[in-house]
Amino acid sequence: MIVTLEEAKNWLRVDFSDDDALITTLINAAEEYLKNATGTTFDATNYLAKIFCMTLIADWYENREMIGKATDQTRPIIQSILTQLTYSYGGDSDESGTV
Numbered sequence: 001m002i003v004t005l006e007e008a009k010n011w012l013r014v015d016f017s018d019d020d021a022l023i024t025t026l027i028n029a030a031e032e033y034l035k036n037a038t039g040t041t042f043d044a045t046n047y048l049a050k051i052f053c054m055t056l057i058a059d060w061y062e063n064r065e066m067i068g069k070a071t072d073q074t075r076p077i078i079q080s081i082l083t084q085l086t087y088s089y090g091g092d093s094d095e096s097g098t099v
Contacts, residue, residue: 001027001031001043001044002030002031002034002042002043002044002046002049002050002053003027003030003031003044003050003053003054003057004027004044005020005023005024005027007050007054008023008026008027008054008057009023011054011057011058012057012058012061012062019061022061023057023061026056026057026060026061027053027057029060030052030053030054030056030057030060031053033056033081033084034049034052034053034056036084036085036088037084
């Protein structure tokens, strides 16, 4: 694990537990994103990987309103994630985009 729940909550300045499950999901997704993007598994001793994950977690946490609003204005990171999922898992997608 690169980032702990406590580290992420400190980075996000969250001092309540209501969003712990969401933040944990974002931590896991950020770490998987980094592994998919680089082909390397990092741990907590790599500070650059830690900052990358915490920055990505914060972006996703603070911009949750983007969920369900896929338009021409969609942030480039959404396309990047979709591309990684498509190529990293090697699935064939049908016309709906389901892998």
